[in-house]
Structure formats: structure tokens, C-alpha cells
Amino acid sequence: MAAKVKQLPSRGGTPAEKVYLIEIFKGMAITLKHFLRNLWDNSNLYVRHYPEVQPDIPARWRGRHRLLTHPDGTPKCVACFMCQTNCPADCIMIKAGTRIDGVTEKMPVSFTIDLAECIYCGYCVEACPEDAIRMDTGIYAFTSSNREEMKIGMTEMLSLKGGFPEEEYQKGLEGE
Amino acid sequence: MTEMIKLFVNGEEVEVESGKNLIDALEKVGIEIPHFCYHPALGADGNCRMCLVGIEDGRPPVVPACKTLAKEGMKVLLDADNIKKIQHDVMELEFINHPTDCPICDQAGECKLQDYYMKYEGTESRMWVPQVTKRKMQDFGGGVIHDQERCVACGRCVRFLRQITRTGELGLVNRGDDCRVEFFPGRPINNRYGLNVVDLCPVGALTSADFRFKQRAWFLKRAESICHGCSKGCNIMVDHNKEKYEDDIIYRLRPRQNEQVNGWFMCDEGRMTYKLENDNRLEECTLAGAVRPLADIFADAERRIERATKVLFLVSPSASLEQLAAVQALAEKTGATVSAFSDGYIVKDDGDDFLIKDDKAANRAGVDLLGIAKSRTHFDNMAKEADVFINFGNDLSRSLSEEQIGRLFSDTWVLNGATHPGQLGAVMEKKVGSSIALRSWSEYHGVVVNCDGIAQKFVGGVMKNVERPDIVEMAAGLGSPATGTAAAWALVQKKIPALAEFGGFLELPAEGVKLTDNEAGK
Incomplete structure (x- = not known):
């Protein structure tokens, strides 16, 4: 949904305007006019009826993180700690171990992102040499009533799917 | 007091100690000559060819710095075009079959290949034939794990086990791109100083099974300490880190050079004393x-x-x-x-x-x-x-x-x-x-x-x-x-x-x- 922009001329120079009180009443009249109009019909409001109406988000939108898997379902992540090293918010916590599924030698034993601390900068995605982490789930809302639940673990991140078709995501990367 | 001599490096006069080879002498005054196989404790081997330097008016004009004594009035060329070409080409040779698996390599961050690539090579690979694959994750015994693909065949580990511990468990077998370090069948590394080969290895070919994947090198904080394992008092570096929400723990001990006490090495038992510092500590009064x-x-x-x-x-x-x-x-x-x-x-x-x-x-x-x-x-x-x-x-x-x-x-x-x-x-x-x-x-x-x-x-x-x-x-x-x-x-x-x-x-x-x-x- 494109935003509607209305340019208003600058005002406030005439003597009548400098008295203020007249302008205040004029303004209140406008408010009253809008109130009465929207009372019968609110289809012209400049607001989104969230959450009934969800916003369109582009493929490059940095939403919640997910960990990618190889076609055979094994995680792409090799626990190189590039994302943790680069993270300016220090919200990624990885524990590495010996890999047991035979893909390479190393894999994360645990991979936790504290979403309460994450600033959604996308540096982890840029740093990843294996294309193992992306922020393309399209999930932008994440709430919880306690801090512990804001930490998401490896199984959860591996189970998330990308929110966009692959071509659209790759197109978003062009020029980087 | 050692005698000082004067020589020229890239036309500039520097004063260095006499009786040393060019790598050691120039290192003391802060000039680095890249090298893989030379180590002060193991002597010059001259097999890696990375330390070749030019000698103006010298015969021969290009010499390995590890085997050349610093002499009065020597004119050493480090930034000549032919020397740069040699360094670039040696690096390119090392990388032909290198797996470039830095993301899973424990040496990343303290690897000579990484450092020298950034400094002396920095070009894309020209190789289009498939790389030679070798064995990975080979257990060498004594807590040492070997990756044949990462090896640059410098022979430091082989020379350490022959010259210092005199046990000679390892050897270099075959030639060319099939050259690799192997132990003799049924006789893996078995001595009390075996883990020193991990420190000696300039690349990630030898890694410690104990430290493996525990921590990336760049996260570790270092403290210059003395090993308290016995009365020798080996100089060590305590590599520790405090991860978020966790306690400050030691991940490894490494020897620190002190010629008066321990040289460049320490024993395996001393290395493992860090576990006592981390585990089972009294906490309450x-x-x-x-x-x-x-x-x-x-x-x-x-x-x-x-x-x-x-x-x-x-x-x-x-x-x-x-x-x-x-x-x-x-x-x-x-x-x-x-x-x-x-x-x-x-x-x-x-x-x-x-x-x-x-x-x-x-x-x-x-x-x-x-x-x-x-x-x-x-x-x-x-x-x-x-x-x-x-x-x-x-x-x-x-x-x-x-x-x-x-x-x-x-x-x-x-x-x-x-x-x-x-x-x-x-x-x-x-x-x-x-x-x-x-x-x-x-x-x-x-x-x-x-x-x-x-x-x-x-x-x-x-x-x-x-x-x-x-x-x-x-x-x-x-x-x-x-x-x-x-x-x-x-x-x-x-x-x-x-x-x-x-x-x-x-x-x-x-x-x-x-x-x-x-x-x-x-």
C-alpha cells in the first residue's frame, strides 16, 4: 500500500492568524467536521486496519531469522561463528561440536538468537559464508510476555520456511 | 652483549645482531620475512621457498633467508618485483589443493596461510581442474588430529618429533601433490610433548582434539602466565574467554617463548592443567x-x-x-x-x-x-x-x-x-x-x-x-x-x-x- 502524501502550504503570517484564538476555533471546526464525517463512513482514513489488514513486505525486508538446510535436510550451518563475530548487538550464541551427519566436520550443537536484543541489522546474513542464515521469513511481529521466550533455538529456526520465492530473494541481493 | 652489524634492507640501513640468519635477525628489528618451514627451535630446512629474498650484487642473487647468515654490508631486497613474484607464486602453489575450509578450521585467525594470502597474494584461484582430495580428520594419537588437505608439507612436526623428542613418529611420504604427513602404521604419536606439533603447525593441518571446535581463536583473551604444573615454570599463554551469561573459563594453555626456561615448548600434562582451573572448584565460604x-x-x-x-x-x-x-x-x-x-x-x-x-x-x-x-x-x-x-x-x-x-x-x-x-x-x-x-x-x-x-x-x-x-x-x-x-x-x-x-x-x-x-x- 503506497502512502498518500498531501503537501500543505506554510501559514501563520497574517494578523488574524497571529491572534491564535481564531485559528484554534477554526482547527476545532475541522476536527469536528472530520469526526462527523468518519462517524458515518471511515473508508477514507489514512491508517491501516492492522492486524486485520497486513502490510505488503518486499523480499529484502529483514524479518525473523531462519537457518537453511541442504536438500537432504541437514543444516547448512557449520558453526564458523562469523555471524556471532559480526553481530553488533551480541545476541547470537553458538555452541559448536563435531558433526555427526557426515556433511563436513563441524556443526552447531546449539544456535540461539535473543530476539529481544537483536537489532535486525542483517550483518549475520551478510557475514555467513555458507548462506546458512537468512532473514527472509517475512515474519515481522514477535511478542512474548517474558524474556526467556524471546530466545529462539536451532530447531525452531531450522523449521521456518522462507517467505518469498527464491528468484525474488536473489533479485533483492543484486547490487550488493 | 652480542655484536651488532649493519646491513641494508630495501636500501635502508638497519643494525641487527650478528650470528643469526636473516629471518631471525630482521624479525628483531620488526621486519618480517614470510616463512612456513623455518622455526628457530627446529632450524632451517629450506623446503617451503617462501622466505626467498634478493641479495643485490650477490651470487646467487636470490637466497632462502632461513639459510643465509646476516653479514655486514649485505644488501637485502624484499620489495623487488622478482621477490614479490616469488612470494605470490609460492602462495598460489600452496593454494592449488588447499580446501579453503576456514569456516570449520580451528587455525582460522592465527593461520599463516590466511595472513600471507592477505599480504602477499590476494588473487582469485586460476585452477579449473578438480582439487586433489586427501584424508581429513585423521587421528594422529596423543590428542592430535591431522587434516592432510590443509597441510603445506613444511615438515615442522616431523622435525620436532625427530630432533626434540627423538621419538620420530611422523614422516613425510610421497612427493608432489601426493606428499603428506603420516605416522608409521600402528605407531601413532605417543610421547609427553606431542601436542607441541599443534602449535608448531603454521596452518590448520594439525589441531588439538581437546581444543577442537571449542572456541574461535579471535574470541580468546590472552594472559601471560607461568605453568603451575611443575617446578620448571614454563612460560605459557592462558587463552580464556567469558561467554555471554557464562563463567570466565580457560580454553587452552599454549607455550610462550623463553629461552632461559622452556624454549618454545611445554609438556602435554601441563597443557591439560587448565581443566583443574575450570572444573570442580570450591565456591562457598x-x-x-x-x-x-x-x-x-x-x-x-x-x-x-x-x-x-x-x-x-x-x-x-x-x-x-x-x-x-x-x-x-x-x-x-x-x-x-x-x-x-x-x-x-x-x-x-x-x-x-x-x-x-x-x-x-x-x-x-x-x-x-x-x-x-x-x-x-x-x-x-x-x-x-x-x-x-x-x-x-x-x-x-x-x-x-x-x-x-x-x-x-x-x-x-x-x-x-x-x-x-x-x-x-x-x-x-x-x-x-x-x-x-x-x-x-x-x-x-x-x-x-x-x-x-x-x-x-x-x-x-x-x-x-x-x-x-x-x-x-x-x-x-x-x-x-x-x-x-x-x-x-x-x-x-x-x-x-x-x-x-x-x-x-x-x-x-x-x-x-x-x-x-x-x-x-x-
């Missing part, structure tokens, strides 16, 4: 079985010392000079007796002629210097008479059995200052009046004297989540006149004149102070 603040314990103990007729202090032979002096000062003030009885720290016939010593105490020479008694008869006699016994971190369970300890202190009030549980035996520890959890050597600063009478400083960089006092603070809490490490150091300097010229212990030179036999009390 108790008074009559209940957890209480330190101040209460000190006040109670101080009262008991005052009322007692005979007080015995037992110090650890691994405690630093400052700590020993602080306890001594406390003993002088309260009229107590100090003992450093620690016969159990000596493991007969365990030492060798290289680095490992029989005596597993880090500062026995320091105990002698300060004149602290350590004989068994002295300790036994005093223990029988004493009605208050205070242990300052001595692991008495090494010297005496549980029954012996129980018999000695059956009717004695005991304050046990210890780093780990079980140092007075499990039975005795249930009966102690108070116990204080102490800091261990990786957590405090100090000076220890090794078996050769070399006083060396060490810095404790580990900051545990649980606040513990060290022995100086414990002694101060009990009323010692030495209220801090600085005051204790002043006491040490009074007793050992050879150390008097150094203002603080940090002013001790990095290679340590060799005390003469006279000063060391021999």
Missing part, C-alpha cells in the same frame, strides 16, 4: 557448616587465633612469593608457626631431562628463599601441639592419607583455605571449623621461583563470576600486616635483595631474573 560472608569468617578465625596457645599455618609450595610473605608476616604478628610441608607434591622418577620435573610445586625454591620449614617431622610435631590449624591452599591430601590427616587434627580447630574440594580429604573437610574458597593461579598476579632459581612474574587474567579472595587477601583478613599484594611484594624484596631493584613485580623482565645460587639459598 562456610563457618561451622553454614555459608557465611567472608568478614564473619575472618572475625571468628581472628578471635580463635588470639585465644589459641599454638597456631599452625600450612602454605602451598605453589603459592607466589607475595602470598608466602603475607602468611609469614601474619605468623610473625600472631606468633604462629609456618610450614610448607608438601612431600606429596614430589612424584619420584616422573621427571625427564627436558621440561618435566619430579617436583609438581611451582615455587618450592621460593619457599626455601623465604626460609619456610617444610620437613615432615617439623609439621608433625607442630600439628600435634597446635590447637588452631589454618591451611593456605596446600593440597595436603597429596602428602598424607585421610586417616593421617584426621589423626593429626582430631582435636584441632581447622580453617581450610582451598581452591578445590578434597584438599584436606573428604572426611576432614566435613569437620573443619571454617572453609574459604580461594583464587587459583590463573586468577591472581605474582612471582614464583622455578627449580633453576629463575624468578618469573605471571599475570592472572581470568575473572570468575564467583568472587574469591587470594591468599594475600585471606592473610590480610586474618590480620596480616601485608594488606595487599604491593605490601607483600615489599616484604619479599626485604627478604630477597636480588629483587629489590624492581619497583613492582610487573617490572621484572619478561625472561625472568636468574637468582645466583647464593641468593637462591643453595
Whole structure:
């Protein structure tokens, strides 16, 4: 949904305007006019009826993180700690171990992102040499009533799917 | 004093020590010549060809720097086009079959291939034929894991095991792109210094199974310390890190160069002593079985010392000079007796002629210097008479059995200052009046004297989540006149004149102070 922009001329120079009180009443009249109009019909409001109406988000939108898997379902992540090293918010916590599924030698034993601390900068995605982490789930809302639940673990991140078709995501990367 | 000579590097005159090869001589003045196979402890091999430098008007005009002695008036060329081309091409050769698996390689961050690529190569690979694949994750024994693909065949590990340990487990087999390091069938690395090959390896071909995947090298904080595993006092680097929400723990110990003491190496047992620093530590201070603040314990103990007729202090032979002096000062003030009885720290016939010593105490020479008694008869006699016994971190369970300890202190009030549980035996520890959890050597600063009478400083960089006092603070809490490490150091300097010229212990030179036999009390 494109935003509607209305340019208003600058005002406030005439003597009548400098008295203020007249302008205040004029303004209140406008408010009253809008109130009465929207009372019968609110289809012209400049607001989104969230959450009934969800916003369109582009493929490059940095939403919640997910960990990618190889076609055979094994995680792409090799626990190189590039994302943790680069993270300016220090919200990624990885524990590495010996890999047991035979893909390479190393894999994360645990991979936790504290979403309460994450600033959604996308540096982890840029740093990843294996294309193992992306922020393309399209999930932008994440709430919880306690801090512990804001930490998401490896199984959860591996189970998330990308929110966009692959071509659209790759197109978003062009020029980087 | 070594003789100095003058030579020219890229046309600029520099003064270097004579009698050294170009790599070592120029390294001292801050000029780096890239190399893989040369190591000062193993000598020049000249197989990697990375250190080739140009000699203006020389015959031959290009020489390996590791095999060339620095000579007066030599004109060394490091930035000539042909030398740069050589360095670039050698690097390109090394990378032909290199797997470039830096993301899973433990050496990443301290790898010569990474450093030199950024400095001397920096180009894309021109290879289009498939790479030669070799064995990965090969267990070499002795806690060493080998990756044949990453190997640059410099032979440092092979030469170490032949020249230094003289066990010769490894060899280079085959030639060209099939060249690889192998152990002889059925005879993996099996000696007490085997893990040094991990430090020697300039790339990630040899990694330690113990440290494998624990931590990336760039996260580690480093503290220059002294190994407390035996009386040799090898210089080490303590690599530790405090991960978010977790405790500060040590991930590995690495040897630090000190030609006077350990050269470039340390033993495998010493390397593993870091585990004692991390695991199973005493955490709480108790008074009559209940957890209480330190101040209460000190006040109670101080009262008991005052009322007692005979007080015995037992110090650890691994405690630093400052700590020993602080306890001594406390003993002088309260009229107590100090003992450093620690016969159990000596493991007969365990030492060798290289680095490992029989005596597993880090500062026995320091105990002698300060004149602290350590004989068994002295300790036994005093223990029988004493009605208050205070242990300052001595692991008495090494010297005496549980029954012996129980018999000695059956009717004695005991304050046990210890780093780990079980140092007075499990039975005795249930009966102690108070116990204080102490800091261990990786957590405090100090000076220890090794078996050769070399006083060396060490810095404790580990900051545990649980606040513990060290022995100086414990002694101060009990009323010692030495209220801090600085005051204790002043006491040490009074007793050992050879150390008097150094203002603080940090002013001790990095290679340590060799005390003469006279000063060391021999």
C-alpha cells in the first residue's frame, strides 16, 4: 500500500492568524467536521486496519531469522561463528561440536538468537559464508510476555520456511 | 652483549645482531620475512621457498633467508618485483589443493596461510581442474588430529618429533601433490610433548582434539602466565574467554617463548592443567557448616587465633612469593608457626631431562628463599601441639592419607583455605571449623621461583563470576600486616635483595631474573 502524501502550504503570517484564538476555533471546526464525517463512513482514513489488514513486505525486508538446510535436510550451518563475530548487538550464541551427519566436520550443537536484543541489522546474513542464515521469513511481529521466550533455538529456526520465492530473494541481493 | 652489524634492507640501513640468519635477525628489528618451514627451535630446512629474498650484487642473487647468515654490508631486497613474484607464486602453489575450509578450521585467525594470502597474494584461484582430495580428520594419537588437505608439507612436526623428542613418529611420504604427513602404521604419536606439533603447525593441518571446535581463536583473551604444573615454570599463554551469561573459563594453555626456561615448548600434562582451573572448584565460604560472608569468617578465625596457645599455618609450595610473605608476616604478628610441608607434591622418577620435573610445586625454591620449614617431622610435631590449624591452599591430601590427616587434627580447630574440594580429604573437610574458597593461579598476579632459581612474574587474567579472595587477601583478613599484594611484594624484596631493584613485580623482565645460587639459598 503506497502512502498518500498531501503537501500543505506554510501559514501563520497574517494578523488574524497571529491572534491564535481564531485559528484554534477554526482547527476545532475541522476536527469536528472530520469526526462527523468518519462517524458515518471511515473508508477514507489514512491508517491501516492492522492486524486485520497486513502490510505488503518486499523480499529484502529483514524479518525473523531462519537457518537453511541442504536438500537432504541437514543444516547448512557449520558453526564458523562469523555471524556471532559480526553481530553488533551480541545476541547470537553458538555452541559448536563435531558433526555427526557426515556433511563436513563441524556443526552447531546449539544456535540461539535473543530476539529481544537483536537489532535486525542483517550483518549475520551478510557475514555467513555458507548462506546458512537468512532473514527472509517475512515474519515481522514477535511478542512474548517474558524474556526467556524471546530466545529462539536451532530447531525452531531450522523449521521456518522462507517467505518469498527464491528468484525474488536473489533479485533483492543484486547490487550488493 | 652480542655484536651488532649493519646491513641494508630495501636500501635502508638497519643494525641487527650478528650470528643469526636473516629471518631471525630482521624479525628483531620488526621486519618480517614470510616463512612456513623455518622455526628457530627446529632450524632451517629450506623446503617451503617462501622466505626467498634478493641479495643485490650477490651470487646467487636470490637466497632462502632461513639459510643465509646476516653479514655486514649485505644488501637485502624484499620489495623487488622478482621477490614479490616469488612470494605470490609460492602462495598460489600452496593454494592449488588447499580446501579453503576456514569456516570449520580451528587455525582460522592465527593461520599463516590466511595472513600471507592477505599480504602477499590476494588473487582469485586460476585452477579449473578438480582439487586433489586427501584424508581429513585423521587421528594422529596423543590428542592430535591431522587434516592432510590443509597441510603445506613444511615438515615442522616431523622435525620436532625427530630432533626434540627423538621419538620420530611422523614422516613425510610421497612427493608432489601426493606428499603428506603420516605416522608409521600402528605407531601413532605417543610421547609427553606431542601436542607441541599443534602449535608448531603454521596452518590448520594439525589441531588439538581437546581444543577442537571449542572456541574461535579471535574470541580468546590472552594472559601471560607461568605453568603451575611443575617446578620448571614454563612460560605459557592462558587463552580464556567469558561467554555471554557464562563463567570466565580457560580454553587452552599454549607455550610462550623463553629461552632461559622452556624454549618454545611445554609438556602435554601441563597443557591439560587448565581443566583443574575450570572444573570442580570450591565456591562457598562456610563457618561451622553454614555459608557465611567472608568478614564473619575472618572475625571468628581472628578471635580463635588470639585465644589459641599454638597456631599452625600450612602454605602451598605453589603459592607466589607475595602470598608466602603475607602468611609469614601474619605468623610473625600472631606468633604462629609456618610450614610448607608438601612431600606429596614430589612424584619420584616422573621427571625427564627436558621440561618435566619430579617436583609438581611451582615455587618450592621460593619457599626455601623465604626460609619456610617444610620437613615432615617439623609439621608433625607442630600439628600435634597446635590447637588452631589454618591451611593456605596446600593440597595436603597429596602428602598424607585421610586417616593421617584426621589423626593429626582430631582435636584441632581447622580453617581450610582451598581452591578445590578434597584438599584436606573428604572426611576432614566435613569437620573443619571454617572453609574459604580461594583464587587459583590463573586468577591472581605474582612471582614464583622455578627449580633453576629463575624468578618469573605471571599475570592472572581470568575473572570468575564467583568472587574469591587470594591468599594475600585471606592473610590480610586474618590480620596480616601485608594488606595487599604491593605490601607483600615489599616484604619479599626485604627478604630477597636480588629483587629489590624492581619497583613492582610487573617490572621484572619478561625472561625472568636468574637468582645466583647464593641468593637462591643453595
